[in-house]
């Protein structure tokens with residue numbers, strides 16, 4: 005689409021059972037916000053729409069676990085999520101929620117239209133049913149073995165290990181998550197969207213029509229879904245949490261959350277339109293509107309296949325022009341995980357790094373998972389801040405403002421003749437809006453953010469090369485010209501940084517005193533105006549835009565993650581199942597004695613082995629034991645131990661080991677001796693049998 009009349013930008017509706025973490029921000033909300041802010045700056049008619057996705061089974065599971073109602077859960081997280089978005093400057097024109105009345109009505113109406121047009125298939129199917137809980141089992145309430153990869157913890161709708169989309173009845177050895185029982189099958193009536201019927205349209209629209217402009221990761225996933233063959237998909241389910249199916253005889257059934265959630269974009273637009281007194285329909289129904297969905301890769305199928313099929317079936321809506329889905333962001337080498345608390349949560353980030361929203365926005369953009377999964381590391385975060393934001397952007401601005409204040413009392417000086425370098429520099433500044441815009445319009449936000457830093461780099465280099473602090477004593481006219489040029493660059497940065505660093509841009513505009521009037525520049529002004537900040541304009545005092553992040557702050561974050569890792573390991577430690585039953589005769593074959601370690605030394609060239617001399621009460625014998633990683637030789641001399649004395653001797657590294665010491669393991673993996681209770685030690689001489 006070359007010249008859209010208006011833009012409808014949507015960002016994936018966050019699911020309301022937890023807070024927002026950096027993965028969400030990097031994958032969806034920061035790129036969407038950069039795009040929306042940029043479009044506003046170039047004067048486009050744009051709405052940026054989002055809201056909380058408040059239906060579906062995981063919310064009911066969480067409510068059940070916490071002993072509260074699903075409404076309690078969504079109220080709590082809707083508030084937390086909304087605040088995080090505001091805190092990080094995500095500039096939604098409207099943030100709604102799918103429990104809103106306008107959404108229930110819109111979704112029901114949408115369903116009714118498709119129903120009346122005969123777009124659904126009605127089918128009585130057998131669904132898994134938990135007899136004890138007396139309810140149908142939503143697919144998230146069923147776990148079992150994935151028929152495709154053998155993962156034993158697959159859910160009824162999806163295997164998170166291999167990514168396959170499943171039906172609950174496909175699972176091998178299904179189990180109810182409510183009671184743990186094996187579910188039975190029971191008949192129930194549901195409505196299905198026959199996706200197979202839309203295959204030809206999807207092939208033509210996406211595989212032919214968007215071959216060139218959609219990201220290859222998105223296009224590739226869509227193609228494989230379509231080539232795999234599309235099947236009818238249930239749009240209703242048996243559940244008591246959600247939007248009631250607006251048909252007679254459908255009591256106890258609600259719309260499937262995947263069906264109602266994307267309609268949430270439309271209802272949120274309606275809510276916005278009502279609030280600002282506009283018509284919502286052109287934003288969804290006029291073919292000159294450019295619709296763009298920002299999502300993470302787990303949402304591709306819903307936004308590229310299912311929702312477009314719904315919109316097409318309804319008939320009056322436009323289709324998305326692009327769905328620039330990102331890949332996943334990992335954290336310090338591991339997959340982000342809510343349940344394992346392997347994440348950086350936005351509220352916590354702000355506690356640890358107050359007023360440093362832009363640093364995170366920038367670090368996540370500069371390292372965004374645009375074409376492949378990417379790793380967020382705290383070291384990279386620190387480097388992005390210290391080496392780019394502080395050393396380049398912040399340093400340049402600070403020099404310009406401090407020197408202007410020092411030399412001219414904060415008043416922009418009058419330039420004399422421009423040198424060739426000045427001309428080149430000013431021409432280069434004029435080129436930046438198009439360069440950055442071209443990256444943004446192709447959804448290459450990493451590249452765009454680096455171009456922004458390049459502009460700051462240009463300013464920094466210009467000052468370093470021209471050295472006004474040296475010339476000020478000898479060449480007043482030249483110094484004024486240099487400072488004038490530097491002020492133009494600073495002014496350009498104030499505008500062009502806004503999509504990426506909105507808080508910094510505001511601060512910078514205040515410092516430069518360019519928040520209104522002729523000195524307030526739009527994106528295109530940077531290219532078209534010859535003077536961005538005129539002679540005689542009074543700027544304010546310097547204020548630090550960014551501050552250095554010290555190693556201790558980074559170590560603090562790494563320590564938090566290590567604590568999470570240890571807690572997970574402790575929680576996941578599995579107890580080995582009991583071994584086969586043995587007879588008393590079997591047991592009595594083991595001759596175990598209490599003994600004392602008399603000598604211990606490291607086995608040469610073996611990291612794990614200690615050579616011990618043990619008084620077993622029967623004799624003093626040599627035992628080679630693999631405990632060197634848990635103990636130093638000196639510290640265990642004199643230790644009471646339990647020895648299996650009739651184990652057949654083995655030769656280890658040329659030393660014959662005549663028995664075995666009994667050990668167990670502590671939580672952190674360190675070996676622990678199994679030995680007689682110290683309080684009764686005096687009464688347990690060496691050589692006594694264990695029975």
Ligand SMILES: [Zn+2]
Pocket residue numbers: 150151152153154155158163164165166167168
């Ligand atoms: Zn699988």
